[in-house]
Amino acid sequence: MNSQSTSMERREFVQLLGAGGLVLAVSLSGCRRLSDALRGAPKAATTSVTPAAYLRLDDTGTVTVICHRSEMGQGIRTSVAMIVADELDADWSQVKVEQALGDEKTYGSQNTDGSRSIRDFYGALREAGATGRALLEAAAAKQWSVPASEVEARQHVVTHRSSGRTLGYGELVATARELPMPGKAAIRLKRPEQFRYIGKDMPSVDMADMISGAALYGMDLRREGMLVAVIARPPVYGGAVKSVDSSAAEKVPGVERVVQLDSAPPPSAFMPLGGVAVLARSTWAALQGRQKLKIDWDHGPHATYDSAVFRTELERSVRRAGKVVRSQGNAARALASASKRLQADYYVPHLSHAQMEPLAALATFENGKCDIWAPTQHPQAARDTVALALKIPVENVRVSVTLLGGGFGRKSKPDFIVEAALLAREVGKPVKVVWTREDDIQHDYFHTVAAQHLEGGLDANGKVTSWLHRTAFPSIMATFVPGTVYAGDGEVGQGITDLPFAVPNLRCENGPAAALTRIGWYRSVINIPHAFAISSFADELAHAAGKDPKGFLLELIGPDRIIDMTKAGLVAKPSNYDRSFEDYPIDTGRYRKVLELVAEKSGWGKPLGSGRGRGIAVHRSFLSYVATVIEVEIKADGTVTIPRVDVAIDAGTVVNPERVRAQMEGATIMGIGNTLYGEITFKEGRPVQSNYTDYRVARIDAAPREFGVHILPSTEQPGGVGEPGVPPVAPALCNAIFSATRRRIRSLPVDKQLAGGIASAR
Amino acid sequence: MISMTVNGRRQEFSGDEAMPLLWYLRDELGLTGTKFGCGVSACGACTVHLDGKAVRACVTPVSAVEGRKVITIEGLSKDGSHPVQRAWRAHNVPQCGYCQTGQIMQAAALLEATPKPNDAEIDQAMAGNICRCGTYVRIRAAIRAAAVEA
Ligand code: FES
Ligand code: FES
Numbered sequence: 001m002n003s004q005s006t007s008m009e010r011r012e013f014v015q016l017l018g019a020g021g022l023v024l025a026v027s028l029s030g031c032r033r034l035s036d037a038l039r040g041a042p043k044a045a046t047t048s049v050t051p052a053a054y055l056r057l058d059d060t061g062t063v064t065v066i067c068h069r070s071e072m073g074q075g076i077r078t079s080v081a082m083i084v085a086d087e088l089d090a091d092w093s094q095v096k097v098e099q100a101l102g103d104e105k106t107y108g109s110q111n112t113d114g115s116r117s118i119r120d121f122y123g124a125l126r127e128a129g130a131t132g133r134a135l136l137e138a139a140a141a142k143q144w145s146v147p148a149s150e151v152e153a154r155q156h157v158v159t160h161r162s163s164g165r166t167l168g169y170g171e172l173v174a175t176a177r178e179l180p181m182p183g184k185a186a187i188r189l190k191r192p193e194q195f196r197y198i199g200k201d202m203p204s205v206d207m208a209d210m211i212s213g214a215a216l217y218g219m220d221l222r223r224e225g226m227l228v229a230v231i232a233r234p235p236v237y238g239g240a241v242k243s244v245d246s247s248a249a250e251k252v253p254g255v256e257r258v259v260q261l262d263s264a265p266p267p268s269a270f271m272p273l274g275g276v277a278v279l280a281r282s283t284w285a286a287l288q289g290r291q292k293l294k295i296d297w298d299h300g301p302h303a304t305y306d307s308a309v310f311r312t313e314l315e316r317s318v319r320r321a322g323k324v325v326r327s328q329g330n331a332a333r334a335l336a337s338a339s340k341r342l343q344a345d346y347y348v349p350h351l352s353h354a355q356m357e358p359l360a361a362l363a364t365f366e367n368g369k370c371d372i373w374a375p376t377q378h379p380q381a382a383r384d385t386v387a388l389a390l391k392i393p394v395e396n397v398r399v400s401v402t403l404l405g406g407g408f409g410r411k412s413k414p415d416f417i418v419e420a421a422l423l424a425r426e427v428g429k430p431v432k433v434v435w436t437r438e439d440d441i442q443h444d445y446f447h448t449v450a451a452q453h454l455e456g457g458l459d460a461n462g463k464v465t466s467w468l469h470r471t472a473f474p475s476i477m478a479t480f481v482p483g484t485v486y487a488g489d490g491e492v493g494q495g496i497t498d499l500p501f502a503v504p505n506l507r508c509e510n511g512p513a514a515a516l517t518r519i520g521w522y523r524s525v526i527n528i529p530h531a532f533a534i535s536s537f538a539d540e541l542a543h544a545a546g547k548d549p550k551g552f553l554l555e556l557i558g559p560d561r562i563i564d565m566t567k568a569g570l571v572a573k574p575s576n577y578d579r580s581f582e583d584y585p586i587d588t589g590r591y592r593k594v595l596e597l598v599a600e601k602s603g604w605g606k607p608l609g610s611g612r613g614r615g616i617a618v619h620r621s622f623l624s625y626v627a628t629v630i631e632v633e634i635k636a637d638g639t640v641t642i643p644r645v646d647v648a649i650d651a652g653t654v655v656n657p658e659r660v661r662a663q664m665e666g667a668t669i670m671g672i673g674n675t676l677y678g679e680i681t682f683k684e685g686r687p688v689q690s691n692y693t694d695y696r697v698a699r700i701d702a703a704p705r706e707f708g709v710h711i712l713p714s715t716e717q718p719g720g721v722g723e724p725g726v727p728p729v730a731p732a733l734c735n736a737i738f739s740a741t742r743r744r745i746r747s748l749p750v751d752k753q754l755a756g757g758i759a760s761a762r
Numbered sequence: 763m764i765s766m767t768v769n770g771r772r773q774e775f776s777g778d779e780a781m782p783l784l785w786y787l788r789d790e791l792g793l794t795g796t797k798f799g800c801g802v803s804a805c806g807a808c809t810v811h812l813d814g815k816a817v818r819a820c821v822t823p824v825s826a827v828e829g830r831k832v833i834t835i836e837g838l839s840k841d842g843s844h845p846v847q848r849a850w851r852a853h854n855v856p857q858c859g860y861c862q863t864g865q866i867m868q869a870a871a872l873l874e875a876t877p878k879p880n881d882a883e884i885d886q887a888m889a890g891n892i893c894r895c896g897t898y899v900r901i902r903a904a905i906r907a908a909a910v911e912a
Binding site for chain 1: 778781782785788789790792793794795796797798799800801802804805807834835836841842847850851854856857858859860861862863866881884885888889891892893894895896897898899900901902
């Protein structure tokens, strides 16, 4: 889900000449040179171009790949470099990665969310590398005065085939600078069997820094004369400072200033929450100072938000008919005439991102210009919002992206960056804003809270003839658009309107729900509750029908076919992760294959000892298909341990299988934490939880003993990888718990629901 | 005045002695490999060795370090060649990397005390170190590999 709409129409690109180097910008309409631009040649601005990667070759032979996507653990800096280096046929040891400044005019979208880095830029990055290769070949041909067809670039050397003469890439840079850029027609992309790096396991380019402490994250930024700011924010979303007594805070040694910040009223979008900032020469002094503030808060309109009360309202919302988002056949009639009828309600609470690195950002403000360094997933949103808040032109805001100590969606929202910018201007010094863990959890853009009601009808053969799904949850759009109570098309498009089941009578509805806190996207977004309800309910129906859950899922999905979304009864606008269904259809054969693969690898159907069970789930999200089998063992006291997990993924073409496996492991373990303990509850308008002590996340003891990731070989277009591993986890885990205990978990987290032990659960 | 050695170098500190070692290392010595994750001893991101034992720098006041030896990730090895670091590299453990320096310091202390830990001992020793990216399966494997190698 990406509510910050990224203009894919922004097709202009700029070309820069690096010091002593040649910079290529690639667009679908081809490449242009700075020299052309200087001569005043018209800009290649068309409507169908996605500007992509930069690549710099210098005369030492160093290839610098400029990565415009943010690194937060998904290994994108490595994958981007692999793609460009492969098509360039560069020697990996001579490839360096440089992080791009925030500049979407130059690079295209830099919004690193929605698992879209590879799926949106695979082609453009390949073209960047191939353009470089064609240019080097042209340069060598010119130097030797031979036809370009007689030369070949390979592993950093261009060779003249008949004479055997060679020139290194670096040696060709001077000549290459004088040549026109090869057009699209002149470049040759490799055939997949020619790939040198793509599809191979490659270690992270940041490995050495990450294991030595040298890696630089936002929290680590330091500048001469910098002040550290810690902010007391309104405890309730929508609140503001009534009055503040900062005299004690100002007396803390090291504290230099106390500054009050305005609170943007809800919906506050990307604007900061306001409050009172304490600026000091050290982090410790700023923290001490904040403790001494005496603030009288106006808690605003959401001071009574209470999760227990809200849950009742949400559940009421899904017990009534809602807004129809998809309808095929006549679900009501088919349910009434079903030979067996089932219904179930599911609940998934708020979650907090709790990425390991709390938010932090550094800003300077001089001569009307703001310079930012931050761990941001979305540097352009940071630029735009800082410009808006400071009322300066966006060109006067520069954003440098550090490594991110985790993101999961939280760091696409630049509120924390704007805080730093406002304070830097106010005090005229570099300011680093530091959020504590408590700040981070209490002032998150929370994963929403969802209630769902499902009904299903089986015929005499145990075949599903009708399916009703109602969902209600505060929409992310409420953070941006006042008065939002219904979900966006993109939100119901995550699991509901894209349901692949071959059920003749299908009805999907969305009930109203107002947002009483700040809602945002969290790794895999609304797929989390939707996949939980869908794959859990499928399991419930399978058991009701007396069938094996895996076979039942395959039956529900039906024969291999491309689902025709124009005939799927959609009332909501079709939504497919910003892609068309023609380009990325819903292919039930791909669901089947991941299910069959995961079943085979996990030993599905093989007997397990008592207290053990397996659960299975499948979900398509971000254009990839993932099936997960989780095996649980439930101890006598109800503790859940996980001996084994198997994940099968079809993500289309895969660049770095090593990182795909890592993402499946990480997403699954995060999903296990979400399922077993993840819960933010609100009381009197504020989150009850505030640190890892009361907001529990997965620790090592929750991690599976054995983990198998099985990647389906594919030449399809790339799908997403960072998020799709999460949605199947909750249903697979709860289905496994059911298999082990006959106890059905319909409300997350599992937490203490098994505390009585298996005996009582039975 | 508090004196201590940090990564083999003598340091003297004359500020607020209640300040956690974490902020002294990061803000004053510029040793930012020791991370801030929770501030309350709940995540392990700030793990350093104090006289050879793993401690949480976020809850260790500078006053408690008087006369003692601190090793941070920057001092674990010169060139990332500590057996634990080598094993981390071989298993491609880090994702975002933010927790990993703390994990490595914790694992190094574990192997110092228990050169051949079993799985239960690994889980127990590492339970205080959160990895929100979920690299635990590889952390276990890397520790087992480092134990064999050491
Ligand atoms: S920062 Fe010290 S344990 Fe979390
Ligand atoms: S690698 Fe990201 S938190 Fe551990």
